[in-house]
Amino acid sequence: MSRERNRNDERSRIAHLAARLMAEDGIEDYGAAKRKAARQAGVPDTRQLPTNEEIDAALRMHQALYQSVEHPERLRALREQAMAVMKQFERFNPYLTGSVLAGNAGKYADINLQLYTDSAKAVEMFLIDQRIDYRAGQQRLYISGAARTVPTFTIEDGGTEVQLVVLDAHDMRAAVRTSPEGKPIERAKLNAVEALLVGA
Numbered sequence: 001m002s003r004e005r006n007r008n009d010e011r012s013r014i015a016h017l018a019a020r021l022m023a024e025d026g027i028e029d030y031g032a033a034k035r036k037a038a039r040q041a042g043v044p045d046t047r048q049l050p051t052n053e054e055i056d057a058a059l060r061m062h063q064a065l066y067q068s069v070e071h072p073e074r075l076r077a078l079r080e081q082a083m084a085v086m087k088q089f090e091r092f093n094p095y096l097t098g099s100v101l102a103g104n105a106g107k108y109a110d111i112n113l114q115l116y117t118d119s120a121k122a123v124e125m126f127l128i129d130q131r132i133d134y135r136a137g138q139q140r141l142y143i144s145g146a147a148r149t150v151p152t153f154t155i156e157d158g159g160t161e162v163q164l165v166v167l168d169a170h171d172m173r174a175a176v177r178t179s180p181e182g183k184p185i186e187r188a189k190l191n192a193v194e195a196l197l198v199g200a
Contacts, residue, residue: 014038015050019058022106030055059104075105079197082111085162086190092117095187102186111162114187120151120166127153139165142177
């Protein structure tokens with residue numbers, strides 16, 4: 001019983017350390033935050049790492065305790081910024097995802113959008129036509145259970161990075177995950193993001 005309690009204590013400690021790293025140091029990647037937190041806690045057994053959901057809970061607690069004024073203001077500003085970019089890319093059916101949608105965006109959070117279109121090349125041509133500087137890349141996702149590498153474009157908007165993940169139009173009805181066993185990525189259309197701002 002005490003061993004189980006020690007494991008739970010370790011998981012909780014790592015979750016709170018990871019949450020602080022995400023809130024204060026701008027680490028966006030859960031895996032990187034967990035590993036760094038585990039090293040700080042002196043926990044070599046990576047099987048005891050907390051889940052992303054446990055870190056999210058710790059992150060919300062941290063932000064409520066230590067960033068009760070600045071976090072809501074920053075979140076509102078990021079959501080307003082996300083809406084402006086979504087309107088700019090409206091022809092590509094944009095959806096907001098990530099920490100800005102979830103409400104736990106850290107100090108240096110990126111804005112993450114999924115675009116749904118029949119042509120990834122059309123997104124790139126739009127960026128070129130609009131004279132928007134971008135970095136092209138790729139991301140591995142699991143769509144309806146199948147692994148797929150999809151194109152990404154990263155742009156900068158007022159000092160904030162915006163990642164555009166380009167998916168096929170028919171993927172709008174599919175479950176999109178970052179890992180085979182992970183939860184589907186939550187996403188919101190423009191009107192849903194507007195509703196979040198109205199309700200805030």
